[in-house]
Amino acid sequence: MHRAVTGVRPRPSGRAGRLGAWARAAAGVLILALLVWQVGTGPFLDGVRLVDRPALLAALGLGALSTVCCAWRWSLVAEGLGVRLPLLQAVKAYYRSLFLNTTLPGGVVGDVHRAVRHGLDISDVRLAVRAVVLERTIGLTVQIAASLLMLLVLPSPVRDRMPLIVAVVAATALAVALGVRALARGRSARWAAALRTAYADVREVLLTRRRWVGIGFASAVVVAGQLIMFVIAARTAGSDAPVTLLVPLTQLALLAMALPLNIAGWGPREGVAAWAFAAAGMTSTQGVAAAVTYGVLGLVAALPGAAVLLARTRSKHA
Secondary structure (H helix, E strand, C coil): CCCCCCCCCCCCCCHHHHHHHHHHHHHHHHHHHHHHHHHCCHHHHHHHHCCCHHHHHHHHHHHHHHHHHHHHHHHHHHHHCCCCCCHHHHHHHHHHHHHHHHHCCCCCHHHHHHHHHHHHHHCCHHHHHHHHHHHHHHHHHHHHHHHHHHHHHCCCCCHHHHHHHHHHHHHHHHHHHHHHHHHHCCCCHHHHHHHHHHHHHHHHHHHCHHHHHHHHHHHHHHHHHHHHHHHHHHHHCCCCCCHHHHHHHHHHHHHHCCCCCCECCECHHHHHHHHHHHHCCCCHHHHHHHHHHHHHHHHHHHCHHHHHHHHHHHHHHC
């Protein structure tokens, strides 16, 4: 059963939002420009030129597995919020979302489209937005936790600092939790209501064992898929470093993708990969080439979303 229909329409972004989006895209361009200045265009061209058929097929397969798991996670989250979202419908929408995220600046346009489209389908945009935000938040949380664990255990340029980093992250999380609790009890009715709603959403979604086990498993598969794809990208780009070294470097590069200073994922990933590979005893050019190859494979993995988008457009005009 769906929850009560609110009939809420998404508010158009204001001038400040547009300026923020342009600023984030400009930051991504600046990072890439600095990398080209430092290492030249060779690693970028190699990252594209060296992509071969086995790597492309692996990207499509890993992309399909990860997308199905992401869609399943979204479906479970929506179920917890009282909305039925069939898996096939979720997979199509998620593929479309990934394609938009990997081809448009900002990296979230596809998620916004996914939330609004689903909201219009169920006549409750606000509820659909909450489901997408919670699904993405859970995925990011699992990725950060897995990355911290691997960076703490495996050798990497930041391993010696990991106990301090983990302590800072834990302290920050505790401070945020206490701040959220204070705001929820504060005088601002709007903030308090929003935070109570968010807490209730998390509780409802994770209350059932079947849901939290499924969400956890799907999130773990997605993290593993990203990791394997980056290792394949590094190998394709010519890196022969042992997997035990590539895994933590991969985690650093993937964490950089979460920074909102990119152009469809490009920018911080290449910058952090260049630094991490150089700090690990390799070269910054190897890091850039591996990150560029990963970007190409990620785009290939999202290409089925273009077919989904085209099919939906044709159906509208039929």
